[in-house]
Amino acid sequence: MSHTVPDLNAQLARLPAVERVMSLSEAAAAISAHGRTQVLDAVRAVLDTLRREVLAGEVLAPETYAASEVLQQAGQHLAARAQPRLRSVFNLSGTVLHTNLGRALLPDDAVRAVLEALVRPMNLEFDLDTGRRGERDDLIEPLICELTGAEAATVVNNNAAAVLLTLAALASRKEVIVSRGELVEIGGAFRIPDIMSRAGAKLREVGTTNRTHLKDYAEAITARSAMLMKVHCSNYAMSGFTKSVELDELAPLARQHGLPVVVDLGSGTLTDLTQWGLPAEPTVRATLEAGADIVTFSGDKLLGGPQAGLIVGREAWIRQIRRHPLKRALRVGKLTLAALEPVLQLYRAPEQLRERLTTLRLLTRPAAEMQAAAQRVLPVLQRALGERYALSVEPMLSQIGSGALPVEQLPSYGLAVRHAAARRGGRMLLQAEATLRGWPRPVLGRIKDDTLWLDLRCLEAADEADLIAQCEAMTR
Numbered sequence: 262m263s264h265t266v267p268d269l270n271a272q273l274a275r276l277p278a279v280e281r282v283m284s285l286s287e288a289a290a291a292i293s294a295h296g297r298t299q300v301l302d303a304v305r306a307v308l309d310t311l312r313r314e315v316l317a318g319e320v321l322a323p324e325t326y327a328a329s330e331v332l333q334q335a336g337q338h339l340a341a342r343a344q345p346r347l348r349s350v351f352n353l354s355g356t357v358l359h360t361n362l363g364r365a366l367l368p369d370d371a372v373r374a375v376l377e378a379l380v381r382p383m384n385l386e387f388d389l390d391t392g393r394r395g396e397r398d399d400l401i402e403p404l405i406c407e408l409t410g411a412e413a414a415t416v417v418n419n420n421a422a423a424v425l426l427t428l429a430a431l432a433s434r435k436e437v438i439v440s441r442g443e444l445v446e447i448g449g450a451f452r453i454p455d456i457m458s459r460a461g462a463k464l465r466e467v468g469t470t471n472r473t474h475l476k477d478y479a480e481a482i483t484a485r486s487a488m489l490m491k492v493h494c495s496n497y498a499m500s501g502f503t504k505s506v507e508l509d510e511l512a513p514l515a516r517q518h519g520l521p522v523v524v525d526l527g528s529g530t531l532t533d534l535t536q537w538g539l540p541a542e543p544t545v546r547a548t549l550e551a552g553a554d555i556v557t558f559s560g561d562k563l564l565g566g567p568q569a570g571l572i573v574g575r576e577a578w579i580r581q582i583r584r585h586p587l588k589r590a591l592r593v594g595k596l597t598l599a600a601l602e603p604v605l606q607l608y609r610a611p612e613q614l615r616e617r618l619t620t621l622r623l624l625t626r627p628a629a630e631m632q633a634a635a636q637r638v639l640p641v642l643q644r645a646l647g648e649r650y651a652l653s654v655e656p657m658l659s660q661i662g663s664g665a666l667p668v669e670q671l672p673s674y675g676l677a678v679r680h681a682a683a684r685r686g687g688r689m690l691l692q693a694e695a696t697l698r699g700w701p702r703p704v705l706g707r708i709k710d711d712t713l714w715l716d717l718r719c720l721e722a723a724d725e726a727d728l729i730a731q732c733e734a735m736t737r
Contacts, residue, residue, distance in 0.1 A: 355716030423570030512552025529558025
């Protein structure tokens with residue numbers, strides 16, 4: 262539609278002035294919530310958009326010119342802008358330690374400790390006994406050593422950092438002997454050979470992909486050797502015609518040559534998981550007792566704590582690692598230490614661990630409990646999604662996640678969402694998945710075999726109530 266210049270000027274003149282919008286009584290609430298500067302910028306942005314639309318020949322609805330309408334649009338813009346990018350979600354993916362969703366959930370004791378550290382000064386590097394500057398590792402080292410049997414320990418920001426620091430401190434410009442079958446890649450394209458190169462160490466591969474013998478290590482040791490390294494293959498499993506050298510075989514060989522044995526345990530655990538019916542996973546203590554001089558592992562996987570990388574082992578090697586310049590760059594802050602200590606404290610009472618450690622509680626949750634939750638959620642979610650979808654309560658399989666015990670699955674229960682007409686509903690399932698993902702608190706499942714699976718293993722009582730309330734709100 263064409264407009265004459267006078268017509269355009271008349272339409273532009275109908276747009277309210279910025280001062281008119283800002284003087285509305287309703288603007289006071291927006292200013293209180295967002296500050297005058299942001300509200301003013303939002304109002305100007307809305308008016309600029311309307312001017313461009315008029316100049317482009319668009320015919321605006323009469324109500325568009327109202328100052329109250331401009332303020333409402335500005336409010337919507339401000340609300341969207343204030344929406345945090347890091348948001349809580351419902352993890353119905355079936356993966357308990359989901360790397361993309363933050364891995365382990367902290368137990369209540371750790372949450373309270375973090376809150377305390379957020380709002381009050383803490384003795385992070387202050388020795389309360391002497392009144393002098395302290396070392397942050399001292400806050401956590403005795404407890405780690407008690408639980409693992411290590412002589413010494415230090416903490417960095419994740420296990421990748423722990424491996425990097427250990428290699429940089431002990432093997433710079435020297436060779437590290439590793440079996441070819443243990444040259445793994447984990448999430449985010451983190452590869453052992455790459456991290457070794459960045460640490461200034463030279464990789465010396467021994468054996469073959471599927472079979473490595475003790476003599477392969479022995480023949481590779483030279484004057485340039487810095488360590489023998491084992492990497493726990495926690496994110497994949499190999500079967501068939503295979504052979505690997507156990508730690509209790511490798512350690513005596515390393516001792517003969519005065520070399521340390523370093524074990525990257527990955528998602529290391531501090532307790533025997535089989536007592537709760539979970540698959541076996543090597544513990545940190547057992548790894549040290551089998552002959553490892555240094556063990557690195559994560560804090561936010563099977564340990565059930567915050568993101569951290571723990572390095573434990575013989576005091577002489579840990580002292581050398583701690584003195585390396587990279588240690589300061591990779592050290593953890595007060596929030597990590599505040600969360601880690603209460604999590605470790607829980608391991609002092611193993612008889613209470615299953616109930617108090619969130620990760621272990623989720624991993625051992627009874628199937629009947631999840632089935633009952635699914636039956637309660639089904640009717641409200643069915644109404645929220647509508648008649649185009651058919652929901653049913655069904656058994657399914659969860660996984661531990663984050664590379665831990667990759668081939669092991671845990672019997673679970675949840676909701677299966679399918680096309681109501683019993684047809685292959687790929688596009689409709691994608692729409693359902695996108696709809697749930699777009700809710701105020703996103704609901705995340707997984708699509709497989711023409712079904713959207715919503716595994717309720719990670720949906721405990723409080724979250725279940727929140728999910729039901731959200732479903733009911735979406736149907737109003």
